[in-house]
Amino acid sequence: MKSITLPLNDSVVRSLKVGDPVALSGVMVTGRDAVHKWMIDTFIKKTRPPSPEDLEVYEAIKPLLYGSVIYHCGPVVAGLDTQDYRFVAAGPTTSIREEPYQGDVMRHFKIQGVIGKGGMGAKTLAACQEVPGVYLHAIGGAASLIAQTVQRVLGVYKLDFGVPEAMWMIEVKDFPAVVTMDAHGGSLHADIERQSKSALEELLAQPY
Numbered sequence: 001m002k003s004i005t006l007p008l009n010d011s012v013v014r015s016l017k018v019g020d021p022v023a024l025s026g027v028m029v030t031g032r033d034a035v036h037k038w039m040i041d042t043f044i045k046k047t048r049p050p051s052p053e054d055l056e057v058y059e060a061i062k063p064l065l066y067g068s069v070i071y072h073c074g075p076v077v078a079g080l081d082t083q084d085y086r087f088v089a090a091g092p093t094t095s096i097r098e099e100p101y102q103g104d105v106m107r108h109f110k111i112q113g114v115i116g117k118g119g120m121g122a123k124t125l126a127a128c129q130e131v132p133g134v135y136l137h138a139i140g141g142a143a144s145l146i147a148q149t150v151q152r153v154l155g156v157y158k159l160d161f162g163v164p165e166a167m168w169m170i171e172v173k174d175f176p177a178v179v180t181m182d183a184h185g186g187s188l189h190a191d192i193e194r195q196s197k198s199a200l201e202e203l204l205a206q207p208y
Contacts, residue, residue, distance in 0.1 A: 001021040001023050001176070002016070002020055002021065002022045003023050004022050004024050004025070005026050006024055006026025006027055006028060006067075007026065007027075007068045007112070008068065008112040009112075010112075010132055013112050013131075013133060013134055016179045017182050017186065018179055018180060018181065018186040018187065019179065020178070021176070021178050021179075022136065022176075022177055022178070023175065023176055024113075024136075024174070024177065025172060025174060026171065026172065027068065027170070027171050028071050028113075028172060028175075029061065029065060029071065029167055029170075030071045030072075030073045030168040030170065031071070031072070031167050032097075033097055034158070034161040034162075035165060035167055036098050036105055037101065038054075038158065038161075039101070040101050044104050044105070044108050057157045057158060061167065064169060065109040065110070066109065067112050068111065068112065069111070069112070069113035069136075070105075070111050071116070072092055072094070072114070072116030072117075073090055073091065073092055073116075074093055074163075075087050075088075075090045075147070075163070075168060076089035076163075080163070085153035085156065085168075086153065087170065090146045090147040090149075091138070091139075091140060091141065092137075092140060093116060093117065094116065094117060094118045095135070096121065098120070098124075099124060100123075102123065102124045102127065103123040103124050103126060106124070106131050106133055107127055107131060111131070111133065112131055113133060114133065114134075114135045115136045115175075115177055116135070116137070117138055119137065119181065120135055120181065124181065125185065125187050128181055128182065128183050129183055129184070133183060134181060134182050135181035136178065136179055137178045137179075137180040139177075146175065146176075149172045149173055149176070150170050150171070150172055151170075151171045151173050152170070153170055154169040154171055155168075155169045156168050156169065
């Protein structure tokens, strides 16, 4: 397992290949559907004017996202009343929902890592080659185990989206994941899709 310190850089990203297991340590940010749509609409496509709060959050997250990782995660968080936040569960959510947004978000903020489950498509793979970046597959069904890698909750933005959809700034230590899309055009998900399609076509071609 490769130990990787966040934020990333181009050299580290290009050294990673599909199949590499990694342990991430450093600061990452969670973000799901609401966050990605907000980023696209407000700052990238600019289909809605930013509020003063939007601009304040934008300036705060830009340096946090540069070269870093966004985690598709809707955490269970304790300490909401006291703001003494603690992650109780932090499993990955299905990434393909962010496929319409992810590539543009990666390019705009120079996000070099995306974590989730289930993989992503051609648009995100193209961004991985351009930025460069990697997609990392986290362990589904291990939400409490992954939460144990969260050393501190450094803060939260867009809590008005709700706890699962907010942007949580977390410091992790030895967060386990596997590279399944790399900066060289490799995609385990695309490979499996091709193999599955080929196997299906063979089965359908057999006489009964």
